[in-house]
Amino acid sequence: MSGGSPTLHELTPEQALKHLELLFTRRPDGLLQGDHTSLVPGPGSEVSETRPYVIGDDVRRMDWNATARTTVPHVRHTLADRELTTWIVLDASASMDFGTARMEKRDLAVGAAAAVAFLTERAGNRLGAQLTGPDGITRIPPRAGRRHLLALLHAALDRPRVAPGIPEHTLGQTVHALRELPAGGMVAVISDFLETGWEQPLRVAARRHQVLAVETIDPRELELPSVGLLTVVDPETGRRREIPTHSRRLRDRYAQAALEQRALIRQSIRRSGAAHLRLRTDRDWVRDIARHVETQRRRTGGGAA
Incomplete structure (x- = not known):
């Protein structure tokens, strides 16, 4: 998934889990090692x-x-508190089943979930998840232990894809469901944030929890290549459209609209009070996570979240 490694969908679930575990527990360059890794500024009590x-x-x-x-x-x-309950909210909408670089955003989201899981794993810490899918929201109650952590990631890998045109739970509904959880934990919301309606639920969640919003991006969502007449399919509706990418004006308009959209997403996340981590399918996402960890570590003076 990074540095020329295979993508998750090219591996069996067992191989994928082993791959992710090795990335975050035995990474040779030491980027993610240490006793004080921190994903968000942890206020503790x-x-x-x-x-x-x-x-x-x-x-x-x-x-x-x-x-x-x-x-x-x-x-x-x-x-920081000695024990932490972490919830992973994983977006499985059809727009996540897209990728033109090293992986699909779906793979990148599972990798980010693995990072959150392994980096918050400590004795006594518990991990739970809310996974969206065509059958609604699957809630995995928080538990401690490596076996539970791996079972949760296995469930994330096994999420069924959403067929175009099939009604699905929105990200806003999934984040809104966090209101039922006890306050004071950490929540990682992993999505491309392309739909609307998640801003207010995220703001409410950030008042009750430490929230990390992990935004997944593919380069083709930011700019179009000049490849002639391009047929694109809306993954949410299945609607097809032909785009004349040879038009420089059209490509410029697309890039500008994408830039404005991402700026709006960034502003909405920051206004909510959540921490923001942006990952791309064409970058070394593990290194980007490590940079975020190091930035938060410096900001909190080395404290653990």
């Missing part, structure tokens, strides 16, 4: 110290007493 505010800090952790006393904005730096 036990106050450790107060320090001056820096750009990027969570304003919900403002220490108003220290700010008033010193006239300089301060935030509370807290120790």
